[in-house]
Amino acid sequence: MLSLRSTAILTRSSPISSSNAATVVGRERACDRPLTVMKAPSVIGVSERDVLGADMSWTMGRGLTRRKPEPLKGWFRETGWETDWTFSSAHANARLMTRPLIAVLNGPNLNMLGVRQPEMYGSVTLDDVEALCAETAEELGLAVDFRQTNGEGELISWVQECRGRAAGIVINPAGYTHTSVALMDALLAVDLPVVEVHISNIHRRETFRRRSYVSQAADGIICGLGVRGYALALRAMADLLDEQTDLPDDHSDRDQAFHPYEGEEGA
Numbered sequence: 227m228l229s230l231r232s233t234a235i236l237t238r239s240s241p242i243s244s245s246n247a248a249t250v251v252g253r254e255r256a257c258d259r260p261l262t263v264m265k266a267p268s269v270i271g272v273s274e275r276d277v278l279g280a281d282m283s284w285t286m287g288r289g290l291t292r293r294k295p296e297p298l299k300g301w302f303r304e305t306g307w308e309t310d311w312t313f314s315s316a317h318a319n320a321r322l323m324t325r326p327l328i329a330v331l332n333g334p335n336l337n338m339l340g341v342r343q344p345e346m347y348g349s350v351t352l353d354d355v356e357a358l359c360a361e362t363a364e365e366l367g368l369a370v371d372f373r374q375t376n377g378e379g380e381l382i383s384w385v386q387e388c389r390g391r392a393a394g395i396v397i398n399p400a401g402y403t404h405t406s407v408a409l410m411d412a413l414l415a416v417d418l419p420v421v422e423v424h425i426s427n428i429h430r431r432e433t434f435r436r437r438s439y440v441s442q443a444a445d446g447i448i449c450g451l452g453v454r455g456y457a458l459a460l461r462a463m464a465d466l467l468d469e470q471t472d473l474p475d476d477h478s479d480r481d482q483a484f485h486p487y488e489g490e491e492g493a
């Protein structure tokens with residue numbers, strides 16, 4: 227279970243748009259080290275998609291370091307999905323960036339990596355793959371939720387849960403690649419960027435592996451490059467998300483529009 231790792235709270239009164247901003251109150255004073263918080267849609271009154279799915283860059287107004295902490299109005303819900311918020315407050319105007327959450331989903335028998343047909347899949351374990359994904363995500367400024375299941379229904383439920391929660395899906399559907407219309411339908415339904423990964427080159431193997439239902443729902447496919455395909459998939463996902471982003475680099479307009487501590491005593 228994920229634990230609450232920091233105690234920041236978001237409050238806002240109007241719907242999010244890319245041109246306004248939220249008030250962010252942290253128990254931690256503005257600092258240069260990262261804070262990880264759980265999302266709190268019920269607290270901040272925005273949809274989970276706004277928090278996690280959308281590309282967002284929040285610019286905090288002047289005065290973060292001067293604000294007295296408000297009483298907490300609620301706690302971030304623990305949902306198993308998280309986002310990282312990084313305070314960088316070397317300057318008077320601190321900037322808060324969300325990390326888009328990418329679900330990395332693995333299908334049946336991938337828990338057996340390392341012992342399963344090593345001549346085909348190599349000797350690395352699924353834990354190694356998870357570590358690789360975490361490292362790559364860190365480098366790319368993404369957050370990952372890495373999961374594996376042997377159940378088709380569970381995999382489909384996880385895909386469905388991504389809607390409104392994740393910014394994209396990297397999936398190695400394993401055996402369900404070649405059989406599951408339902409998984410394909412779920413991926414089509416969530417309407418998120420999808421990158422399909424296979425450790426082995428499915429086109430060099432048995433004929434039945436050449437057909438992938440999942441590919442119908444995938445933006446791209448990486449196969450045959452071993453587990454590094456996961457890292458490549460995350461890189462591709464970062465690019466896809468960048469392409470969706472139309473935020474200007476210069477947030478000065480938002481800096482001007484957002485004065486959360488205006489009028490406050492001591493601000």
Ligand SMILES: O=C1C[C@@](O)(C(=O)O)C[C@@H](O)[C@@H]1O
Binds near residue numbers: 399402423425
């Ligand atoms: O389980 C797997 C693993 C696999 O998805 C791969 O990663 O190469 C390829 C599938 O055909 C197979 O059923």
